[in-house]
Amino acid sequence: GNSVTQMEGPVTLSEEAFLTINCTYTATGYPSLFWYVQYPGEGLQLLLKATKADDKGSNKGFEATYRKETTSFHLEKGSVQVSDSAVYFCALSTTGFQKLVFGTGTRLLVSP
Amino acid sequence: KAGVTQTPRYLIKTRGQQVTLSCSPISGHRSVSWYQQTPGQGLQFLFEYFSETQRNKGNFPGRFSGRQFSNSRSEMNVSTLELGDSALYLCASSPGQAIMNTEAFFGQGTRLTVV
Numbered sequence: 001g002n003s004v005t006q007m008e009g010p011v012t013l014s015e016e017a018f019l020t021i022n023c024t025y026t027a028t029g030y031p032s033l034f035w036y037v038q039y040p041g042e043g044l045q046l047l048l049k050a051t052k053a054d055d056k057g058s059n060k061g062f063e064a065t066y067r068k069e070t071t072s073f074h075l076e077k078g079s080v081q082v083s084d085s086a087v088y089f090c091a092l093s094t095t096g097f098q099k100l101v102f103g104t105g106t107r108l109l110v111s112p
Numbered sequence: 113k114a115g116v117t118q119t120p121r122y123l124i125k126t127r128g129q130q131v132t133l134s135c136s137p138i139s140g141h142r143s144v145s146w147y148q149q150t151p152g153q154g155l156q157f158l159f160e161y162f163s164e165t166q167r168n169k170g171n172f173p174g175r176f177s178g179r180q181f182s183n184s185r186s187e188m189n190v191s192t193l194e195l196g197d198s199a200l201y202l203c204a205s206s207p208g209q210a211i212m213n214t215e216a217f218f219g220q221g222t223r224l225t226v227v
Binding site for chain 2: 036041045095098099103104105
């Protein structure tokens, strides 16, 4: 079946450090890939998405490239801020019917 | 534009009871999906409704059910509550077309505690 594997957290960084959160997937067909972010006490917000191989999603300084050859969708940001502290979820969809398969989430802690 | 609204935000129930959670999607959205989030299992898909019909279902027991009304509002019901049903229940809405890159917008969730 379809699945998403994320790196274990927490990821602890100092402000302005470079961020990478690894995400790999297993899917039948050609999935769409997403990164969602969850702030404390909140629901999920879509951070970025990519719908086909080699697409790069980007938003608020975050980027991720859909790599079909390595089945990966790693999240990167060049310079993190304290306000980026949250839980990040990688997800995929193969049906287009809003059935998302999520990874376990990676908590990011950024200190000043 | 109002976002996805889930009510109530917090709920405490006793084992064996039943509970109903409500979700009002973004205006014009016809698809509503439900997810359960727990520390142990993470985010798991429960079911999805489109135009009052269940279009997809996750791997949950029959105690979990849902419905959607003609105005696209959705409810989910859990009967005979167990301690393991304690979770954050998230609702997501989307326009509903079967398009691969359709975005899902999530509500803030209902935190259910079963004691």
